Amino acid sequence: MNLISPPAPHIHGGSRVSAMMLKVIVALIPAIIAYTWFFGWGLVINTAIAITTALASEALMLRLRRRRLAPFLGDGSAVLTAMLLAFSIPPLAPWWITVLGAAFALIVGKHLYGGLGYNPFNPAMVGYVMLLISFPREMTGWMPPHILDQLEIGFVDTLGMIFLNHFPYDLSLDALSSATPLDLVKTELGLNNTVSEITANNALFGDFAGTGWEWVGNWLLLGGVLLIYQRVITWHIPVAIIATLFVIGSFFFLADPDTYSSPLFHIFGGATLIGAFFIATDPVSASTTPKGRIVYGIGIGVLIYVIRTWGGYPDAVAFAVLLMNMAAPTIDYYTQPRVYGHPRGKS
């Protein structure tokens, strides 16, 4: 008779990293559909390219590091990183941009630090920032909503644009692309126009943020709330980021509505919502204590507002997240919760 005698506990709740990642991926899908509706097939194609590259890079690094392939390739983290990266790349960016970004995210951002669980920075944002700094032209070629529909450019044409740099109707990327609402506000404010002058009668601006972007934002918000409900993430980080943006945004907006955009514009514009729910909440690189998560979220919110308003970039989610990633271990150390039976006011 051979009894096995493993240590307690003898049961497990069945939670798995792959299941968590899958839930995040599923929560992202409504926003991807909305994005495709407004901006065409580019995101879908980029996502496919990014996932393929990410899995290949991960497999390569696992092989080089002599790790088991199956459990790590199947954990879903590389797929999620790829999807978040693809979301932050302009939909008509050439294929090699996406390949470079995904490979850099996985190889440098993740595996050179030790792979799953050991990367201090969010790998998708590492890849994105590398691309933004290295290839600013390709990385700022955003489009106004529905332009591809109007031109009747479909899936196959989009494939041609991305892979072969082959644009129909003798168009070019420059001709198709335009500034994002955040870009526009920043540039025009620099020219001493007021916010109401900028947004009035401009099709780029919707009810409270950019047309199209606000809808993508709504679906991201829904996906994020679903993740909180499913206890994949906690409310602390997204609420802290959004609340901070709202408070600071309101303060400046109320003080001077001509110079400062509305808080809703900050929340629903740019990458705020995907950042708050899907990127800043990446557990590996975020703060982990409840109080720490709030501090971390406030930090990201402040940095987003400061960089957007006074910094050199129109959007700032990636920089804000990466900067707060650096601070996360220190934040965690100083925000330890009070342990049962220990006096209040001391950790």
Place this chain on the structure above:
Amino acid sequence: MRRLHQFKGGVVLKEHKKDSTRMPTQPARLPPSLIVPLKQHIGSAAEPVVAVGEKVLKGQLIARAGDTISAPLHAPSSGTVRAIADHPVPHPSGLPAPCIHIDTDGEERWRPRERNIFNFAELRPAELREIIREAGIVGLGGAGFPAWVKLDPQGRAVDTLILNGAECEPYITCDEILLRERALEVLAGLLMMRHAVQAKHCIIGIENNKPTAYRALVDEVRNTGADVEVVEVPTIYPTGSEKQLIQVLTGQEVPAGGLPIDIGIVCHNVGTAYAVYRAVELDQPLISRTVTIAGSVAHARNLEVLIGTPLAALIEECGGNRQALRRVIVGGPMMGIAVHSDAVPATKTTNCVLVESAMHDVPLPSRDVFSLPCIRCGHCAEACPINLLPQQLYWHARAQNFDRVQDYHLFDCIECGCCDYVCPSQIPLVSYYRHAKSKIWEQEEEKRRADRARQRHQFHELRLQREKQERAERHKKKRTAVAKGGDDKKAAIEAAMARVRAKKAAQDTAPKNTGNLTPEQQAKIDAVDAQRAKARQTAETTPADDDA
């Protein structure tokens, strides 16, 4: 109605409690031999007071308590002491430990009754504690801490005595069935304990998944008019942990490193209350307890089990297939010990025998063997009922960073297993904490030993130095003495030497035994001497011959 509080975290588990509560408790079959481990609890082992071959009666003292934290043992049945030898015991190490082996005679003859107590309220608390101590009663809920120690407030006022009937681990129903069947006896035991600690209030806490047990108790409290509060608490693991139950019922926290008595609370298990009742009212020491046998057995149920009964006998009695056993857990699935052999005996703290067969007919979803790295999701911290940061503890325990792991309050961990249960990376977190704890204890022990050794060494050095100094002084003294009286001594030595020389010379020249020679002998000797002299002369003249 008492306002209940909440402890942080915890997990909701599938209960699996229905199966084993269908049949009433009945005594387990008497096994041919009982194996009673000498150490069944925290503290020191008991010392045997019976000899091999001695006949013992049921309830007779067979081992007396060791040091302060210890409990005596009694023969669970009548029979003969076959051996006092090592045997596997329910311990995670799987190492055998000394046990008293008793061959039962099947007669179940009790020792004569030693005392009759008609009204425990007339006893002084100390006397009551003494009865409980002599009955060998330990906490039947968990670690088996000797009950009388916890019943001795040592002069401190006890505000609330809490009786723990939460029983939060899945599968275990021994407390539930005891409350259903013996509510009155448990209540009587509780009142005895209350008298021992002179508690102002009494609360019995029961998880709200045992309505029958709750009603039984409420009925008995109403019938007897006892001033006892019966409270249903939410079913969240680990409500049955002492610290958590105290928090839920009173909103107070046991200070870190302290005991419930520090906040005026004493907490005991319902099974312990029943044992106290039996000891005081029936003069029966703790020789049996209710045990749940659950899992891969045909008839999951509760049995009244004699201490020392091999688990194999219990599993067979409940229709388990011994050949197909894969895992036998003593205790619950969250904190129980998976034993290395089913020959281990039931002890005073065995509340459940959870059987898993190789057929996997019982869902015990185990952790994956391969764990992924920690992704710092923090689910462990959300589940921790102590509000620790398990993933930080894990990080530092893994790095063997034992100072840092204590900064994160490793020793506040109650090893309930919640963090482990929710971990998506399937990391055996509790094992890391246990390992770190034992390493730290080891290091502390080593440090103590090293300190002692260093002290010994320093003392040794000191002694050597002192001896050297003393020797040097002695020599110096001698030398001066020799220098002062040197002439006398020299003369004495010279005289002695001269005497020896003279004696030697005399011996050389004078042959021995020459006193009583006959003339013929004398003549012969003379002749020989003459010849010798002649030979010596020749030899001296021709020395070269010798060289040839």
